[in-house]
Amino acid sequence: MQESAVEPQSKVSAKDFKGPRPSWCPGCGDYGVLSALTRALSELGYTPNEVVIVSGIGCSGNLPHFSSTYGFHVTHGRALPVATGIALANPNLKIIVVGGDGDGFGIGVGHFVHAARRNLNISYVVMDNQIYGLTLGQASPTSQMHHITLTTPEGVDEQRINPIALALGAGASFVSRGFSGQAAHLVDLIVKSIKHKGFALVDTISPCVTFNRLNTYDWYNERIYNLDEEEGYNHKDINSAFKRGLEWGTKIPIGVFYQNESQPPLEDLDRVLKRGKIPVDEPLTFKENNVDAESIYDEFR
Ligand SMILES: Cc1ncc(C[n+]2csc(CCOP(=O)(O)OP(=O)(O)O)c2C)c(N)n1
Ligand code: SF4
Ligand SMILES: [Mg+2]
Numbered sequence: 001m002q003e004s005a006v007e008p009q010s011k012v013s014a015k016d017f018k019g020p021r022p023s024w025c026p027g028c029g030d031y032g033v034l035s036a037l038t039r040a041l042s043e044l045g046y047t048p049n050e051v052v053i054v055s056g057i058g059c060s061g062n063l064p065h066f067s068s069t070y071g072f073h074v075t076h077g078r079a080l081p082v083a084t085g086i087a088l089a090n091p092n093l094k095i096i097v098v099g100g101d102g103d104g105f106g107i108g109v110g111h112f113v114h115a116a117r118r119n120l121n122i123s124y125v126v127m128d129n130q131i132y133g134l135t136l137g138q139a140s141p142t143s144q145m146h147h148i149t150l151t152t153p154e155g156v157d158e159q160r161i162n163p164i165a166l167a168l169g170a171g172a173s174f175v176s177r178g179f180s181g182q183a184a185h186l187v188d189l190i191v192k193s194i195k196h197k198g199f200a201l202v203d204t205i206s207p208c209v210t211f212n213r214l215n216t217y218d219w220y221n222e223r224i225y226n227l228d229e230e231e232g233y234n235h236k237d238i239n240s241a242f243k244r245g246l247e248w249g250t251k252i253p254i255g256v257f258y259q260n261e262s263q264p265p266l267e268d269l270d271r272v273l274k275r276g277k278i279p280v281d282e283p284l285t286f287k288e289n290n291v292d293a294e295s296i297y298d299e300f301r
Pocket of ligand 1: 057059060076100101102103127131132133134135
């Protein structure tokens with residue numbers, strides 16, 4: 001990585017990352033994700049001004065509003081392209097991308113595949129509730145087959161996307177699944193994803209208690225087991241990762257499915273960054289329509 005790449009500056013507490021009170025429904029899984037993320041960032045010693053959280057649209061996409069870090073709430077499905085721009089313009093920021101299953105695996109699925117193969121140095125925390133929460137309960141790409149939803153009154157006819165297998169196939173170098181009902185484990189996973197140099201998926205089961213009455217906390221608790229506690233599981237072996245990643249039924253694994261630490265992140269290969277140039281530190285040389293681009297730019301340094 002560049003000399004100037006983000007390294008944590010000082011120890012802070014999770015409270016320092018807190019923003020306004022979340023507007024999520026009581027019991028929503030996203031509370032657990034926000035709490036785990038702020039705990040992970042503080043455990044790693046980041047300060048809020050070293051971090052940017054980029055999100056798409058959805059209940060989950062509102063998360064940056066509830067945190068004190070920099071935030072960028074972009075259009076539906078487009079968080080990863082914006083994060084790519086930030087990563088290449090200012091590698092001094094720690095970038096966390098958050099969003100929903102609809103945002104990341106529906107409208108944004110093309111960006112997901114390309115961000116994974118590019119191996120950008122970002123953590124992507126998906127709050128996967130198997131439903132469109134914000135828009136009141138339509139089927140999402142991870143909805144269970146036969147699930148009766150607002151848009152599928154006779155049940156979902158399509159197979160669900162498997163985010164773990166998709167990420168592995170796309171070349172992601174860190175592929176994991178968490179559960180917002182298991183706080184300590186989720187903190188640990190997010191810490192690992194942030195420490196990982198490359199594209200790190202944390203597909204996080206985050207129940208929607210209002211619109212998904214099928215995939216409830218109890219439903220998951222009956223099925224979930226932890227790969228990280230399994231002696232002998234080799235997260236460097238992609239074949240094992242695919243095998244476990246395809247498991248979804250009476251048993252659902254959480255934990256790190258796969259990690260490849262030898263694949264360099266895009267930021268290490270980028271020719272501009274390799275020359276030691278940080279684009280946000282370069283002077284802007286143009287003025288257009290009487291807009292002083294330099295002063296706007298200053299706000300984001
Ligand atoms: C281009 C575009 N298409 C559709 C929408 C409407 N829309 C807003 S959020 C959303 C889906 C939200 O589901 P998900 O991403 O799973 O997030 P959740 O609310 O479940 O956290 C949709 C379809 C939109 N805002 N923009
Ligand atoms: S609608 Fe669902 S996803 Fe949205 S805040 Fe409520 S419980 Fe959470
Ligand atoms: Mg959703």
